[in-house]
Amino acid sequence: MKKSLLIALLIVSVAMSSVLFAAGAKEAAPAKEVYFLNFKPEIADVYETKIAPAFEKETGIKLKVVTAASGTYAQTLKSEIAKSNPPVIFQTNGPVGLAESKNYTADLKNTEFYKILSDKTMALGDGEKVLAIPYAVEGYGIIYNDAIMRKYFALPNKAVSIKSADEITNFATLKAVVEDMTKNKSALGIQGVFASTSLAAGNQWRWQTHLVNVPLYFEVRDANIAMGSKVPEIKFSYSANMKNIWDLYLNNSSTAVGLLGAKSVDDSMAEFALGQVAMVQNGNWGAGQILGVKGNKVSDADIKFMPIYTGAAGEEKYGLNVGTENYLCINSNASVEQQKMADQFLTWLFASETGKQFVKNDLMFITPFNTFKDSELPTDPLAKDVIRWMNKSGVSSIPWAFSMIPSEEWKNQFGAALADYSVGRKNWAEVEKVAVDAWKTEFKLTN
């Protein structure tokens, strides 16, 4: 009796589950709604309070925006996409991320959105299919507060001969300036030259992804490896350069090394905005975090970029790290109607007059679309400075080689090793070993 009941129950449960899931896949979202899973928490407000209402007003289509918490996009996407009302528009960070979501990514070749992309080679695809379209070009480097720099260069007892921050073009000069500034930090009224090297959980990406890009790029450049190719192992040949800049960050920071584990990127950006520090490594997406901070003491004209110098030979010829990790995809499992509405929204945002105003003034993207005229480029100081560096003669941008990192796990392991090094629980040779070994194992696991 018991046994047969159990078996019956199992059969029923299996049958029911298949019914449930079949129903789940087909269940449609409420009419006229596009679900957009946003990647960037720093601009979530703009989507929710400005763009969505404007879009609904003009087209009658409701835009549902959900934003994943910092550092959790992949897992949020994974659980959202399995739901009965999955996101229609989602973001991917490049070839590695796309490979994971390929099963449910629609071909965008015939969309209006693809048509406005000026350089079609920038899109990511699979064979003939176009799967992901970039929407923002970004650049990062060391952001500095020129007012503090000018104050430093005016000091009578400064130890360097150069007269302005523009003249810093290599690591040796940067190091001399930074260390001398640390000596004079009370005269400059700052707590440290660099903002906190944020090492809290989920806040290590400025180092394990962005900073490591510089040595990584030099290594693949030397080996003549094309951007975007598969790299089965690395030697980390520019490891000493990574150590140079990492030590400089740690030793001239506003926060004691032991306390960095509690610091977030937001903390670092706030320190910069409040004028407590002179420099912070970040990208133009951080503009909102500087300009929007209450009590912001940095004037727009003083916010400038300089490249990340690490002491590599010939680094004077390189500028900011410019690239994109922001691609939009459309969910192929969504209904045709929804996919059309998604296309309509994206085209509206990047091509209509209303949409472009938001992109320029609120989202502050440097876009790769032909719908933007030169006069419509973003006006925030960081984006302007990225464009200035991109066009500077004699200097070429460092591409985003970190898209070749085999997995997120590599970044996490490397970030943890950097954190361990900062509190003295690992020496640099061990950090190097983690980088090299983890790359090899991760590549094997993911390919």
Added chain:
Amino acid sequence: MSALPQAGRILHLSWESVMQKSIQKYFVLFALPGLICFAIAFLIPMVMGVVLSFFKFTTVTDGTFIGIENYKRIFINNDFTSALWFTVKFTVVSVITINLGAFTLAMLLTRGIKGTNAFRTIFFMPNLIGGIVLGWIWQVIINGVLLPRGVTIVSDPKYGFWGLVVLMNWQNIGYMMVIYIAGIQNISHDLIEAAQIDGANKVTMLRSVILPSIMPSITICSFLTLTNGFKLFDQNLALTAGDPGKQTEMLALNIFNTFYGRSGFEGVGQAKAVIFTIIVAFIALTQLRLTRSKEVEA
């Protein structure tokens, strides 16, 4: 005459069998609502979970069968074993400290001191706060305490370990205390009086009268703290999130991070979860049997 009881018995028997038949007939019907709920909330997910651990998948409704590959992949690095070891250490320490603390408080608060009720309420209150909130609060407190030494809770795994122990004690002692108080108050006065007349001193009283009498409470409390310790997730996530470098990552968090944090490792996370369930079930059952055998009827 002799036929009558016989007839009665036949009647009785047939009545019983009729009852039984109709019970059998309607049993399924009456049990159905409960069974459906049980199936949806527990049985189906569990079966699906076990099945999925043999699949490679990214979304739970779509996967390919790969046999025991996921189980093999658990051990490509020592994440899981180190998380297991950390969890075991944590559980041993916290089971001991929580139960000792709770029992001591229970003894103190059953002696009729003034304000007993207020104290009981206060000690119980931390249990009403959610794990994530507690994790954040204690992270701030512990970082504050560590500040003069120039370190934070994630500077060294030992801070994270003891931080978790302190947090769990703070949260759970009050709850366990209530169970112990109930046990202690249930001990019959006759028994205590008899022991006193027999000249039992305090130690003998504790060892030979109180402890054996509250054995059921000890069973419940140690069972709860043991499984709570093993399944700990929220507090772990909020307090250290496994930092530095996964060294304070417990089993549940490790499974979560494997499933959601690594692409292509969803099945491995699932396999870990299956092993986790087996371990927890095994430990809990063994422990239950061991303590049950010591229980006495007062």
